[in-house]
Amino acid sequence: MASDNSTSNVVLTPNSNTSSSPSLITINAAAQLPLKLTPLNYPSWRAQFKALLLGYDLLGYVDGTLACPASNNTLWKRQDQLLLHAILASVSESVISLIAAASTSKDAWDKLTKLYANRTRSRVMSLKERLTLARRDSKPVMEFLQSIKALADELALIDSPISDDDLVIHILNGLGSDFKEIAAAIRARETPITFEELHDKLVDFESALKRHDTPPEPLVVTANNTQRTNSNRSFHKGSTTSHAYRPPSQQRGILGPGNSSPHTSRPFSGQRRSFNQPGHGYKGFCQLCDQQGLLHPEGG
Numbered sequence: 001m002a003s004d005n006s007t008s009n010v011v012l013t014p015n016s017n018t019s020s021s022p023s024l025i026t027i028n029a030a031a032q033l034p035l036k037l038t039p040l041n042y043p044s045w046r047a048q049f050k051a052l053l054l055g056y057d058l059l060g061y062v063d064g065t066l067a068c069p070a071s072n073n074t075l076w077k078r079q080d081q082l083l084l085h086a087i088l089a090s091v092s093e094s095v096i097s098l099i100a101a102a103s104t105s106k107d108a109w110d111k112l113t114k115l116y117a118n119r120t121r122s123r124v125m126s127l128k129e130r131l132t133l134a135r136r137d138s139k140p141v142m143e144f145l146q147s148i149k150a151l152a153d154e155l156a157l158i159d160s161p162i163s164d165d166d167l168v169i170h171i172l173n174g175l176g177s178d179f180k181e182i183a184a185a186i187r188a189r190e191t192p193i194t195f196e197e198l199h200d201k202l203v204d205f206e207s208a209l210k211r212h213d214t215p216p217e218p219l220v221v222t223a224n225n226t227q228r229t230n231s232n233r234s235f236h237k238g239s240t241t242s243h244a245y246r247p248p249s250q251q252r253g254i255l256g257p258g259n260s261s262p263h264t265s266r267p268f269s270g271q272r273r274s275f276n277q278p279g280h281g282y283k284g285f286c287q288l289c290d291q292q293g294l295l296h297p298e299g300g
Contacts, residue, residue: 024079025056029089037091042116043153049090058083062109080105087112119158127155131162134174141179141206145171145199164192171198178209 027033032052037045053059060066061083068076083105088096091112098115102108131151136144152167162170172183182205186193193201 024075024082025058026082027052027056027086029086033086033090035090037095037112039094039116040150042112043150043157045090046112046117046157049087053083062105064106084108117154117157119160124155124158124160127151127160128162131155131170132173134170136174136176141175141202142199144174145195145202148174149195164194167195168193168198171202175202179205 033048035041035045035048050059053062058079061080068080084102087102087105087108088099091099095112099108099111102111131148134144134148134151148167148171152162155162168186172179172186175183179202182201186198186201
């Protein structure tokens with residue numbers, strides 16, 4: 001015969017007609033309830049926890065259908081405290097303080113339901129307004145879709161679900177101008193589209209947009225390098241042109257072999273001749289543009 005102190009995965013059945021004592025069921029919150037409750041994910045957390053309770057046939061403890069029996073209530077209380085512990089262990093630090101005073105698993109369950117699944121009209125209107133005003137802005141499309149789905153799930157949880165078509169409309173309205181082509185195509189469909197199918201299409205479309213907007217990196221680098229190279233060449237060429245100068249001894253046609261005076265150079269005309277007037281120093285000509293430099297008075 002099993003002892004009352006034993007623990008296993010045998011379902012607790014207080015109304016069993018067998019003579020053996022029922023076993024306590026322990027829940028490993030870290031392994032079996034990996035999603036911790038936060039103020040933003042109550043529908044998902046509740047679905048996770050409820051499935052586990054149904055699997056172990058323990059949902060009656062938290063919804064009140066399995067009340068504490070007059071006989072054998074010690075075992076019932078121990079099982080209830082194990083469930084309370086599992087609830088406390090599966091919520092985040094910001095939530096645990098709200099249910100720390102709960103004395104039973106049902107008490108904790110009811111407090112969470114009241115906090116995050118309030119069925120009041122104001123709560124419904126608030127959630128629907130958030131759906132209407134939801135915008136993707138700069139968020140990734142997957143993050144935007146998850147936020148929309150969380151609002152829809154919360155509305156369904158408080159018995160105010162929205163239709164699939166309304167959900168699609170809220171999503172398309174919040175996507176922004178980048179998705180206007182695919183939004184128009186989805187609106188023109190003759191058959192309805194599921195959230196899962198819409199999710200896949202929008203994620204693929206976002207990936208295509210990113211590939212289209214991102215130019216190949218090697219081409220950009222090559223173009224920049226070529227531009228910098230051409231700029232450097234132009235700079236050096238301009239520097240050579242503007243500063244090229246030959247001393248008088250190297251002027252072509254000005255000082256020939258054996259000539260030692262600038263006055264023996266070839267005759268000048270116009271402005272060039274005036275530079276050879278007495279009282280002015282001689283300056284040579286540029287080897288490229290053939291223009292004479294400015295002169296300074298002798299002794300200046």
